[in-house]
Amino acid sequence: MNPTRADLEAARGATIDDVLGPGLDVLFCGINPGLYSAATGHHFARPGNRFWPALHLSGFVPRRLAPGEQHLLPSYGLGITNIVPRATARADELSAEEIRAGGVRLARLVEETGPRTLAVAGVSAYRVAFGRPRAKIGPQDDMIGDVALWVLPNPSGLNASYQLDRLAEDFASLRRAIESLPCRRR
Incomplete structure (x- = not known):
């Protein structure tokens, strides 16, 4: 589904369900859903977002998944959430207070779900949230x-300082770090 302009406006303030499962190796965390993601109900859904290609190129998943396949992530030991759950057109529409409150919410979620690692995609938001x-x-x-924290670059197409190859390498560094940890039963 390609959302219309009306769909995008209607998605303002909407939320997307987290993608969670038992025994996650990595819980990826975006800043907040964009309007395109909220309109489709899928994380990192906007064309031009490099999350899904980077996830594949880094070796986390065997093929490039489409945003609509996000439900498959737990089978790979992966999940997705956001610091702030409400959708905006741009992350800079969020207040520092909202991001800090999101950090508190995120810490509770991590304590409840117990992934091995929380990987926040967006260093500026991480700095504020934590x-x-x-x-x-x-x-x-x-x-x-006992959950490790890792910061990844924001995969948004608006983050022009990170091209896909560099982004995939940062994701791959995380994957290698996870692989070097002692095995955990799922």
Whole structure:
């Protein structure tokens, strides 16, 4: 489905269900859903978003999945959520207070679901959500309980400083780190 302009406007403020499952290796976390994603009900759905290609090129999944196949992610040990659940046209429409509150909500979700790693896609939002103004892309020193934290570049097409090959390599670094951890039963 290609949403119309009216569909996009109607999606403002809407939410998308998290993609969760037991024993996740990685819970990927976007900043918040865009209007296109909210209109379709699928995470990272806007054409030009590089999440799905990077997920495949990094070796997390054996083929490029379409956003409409997000329900398959838990079978690969992967899930998706957002810092802030409400959809906006641009992430800069979110207030710092809303992002900080989203960080608290996200920490609760991580404690409840227990993924091995939380990977936040967007270093600026991570800095605000977790009060870490100097955080950089890659593994973080902090943890949520026993859950490791990792920051990935924002895969949005608006993030022109990261081309797909560089983005896929950052995703692959996360995958290799997960693979080096002791095995966990699912």
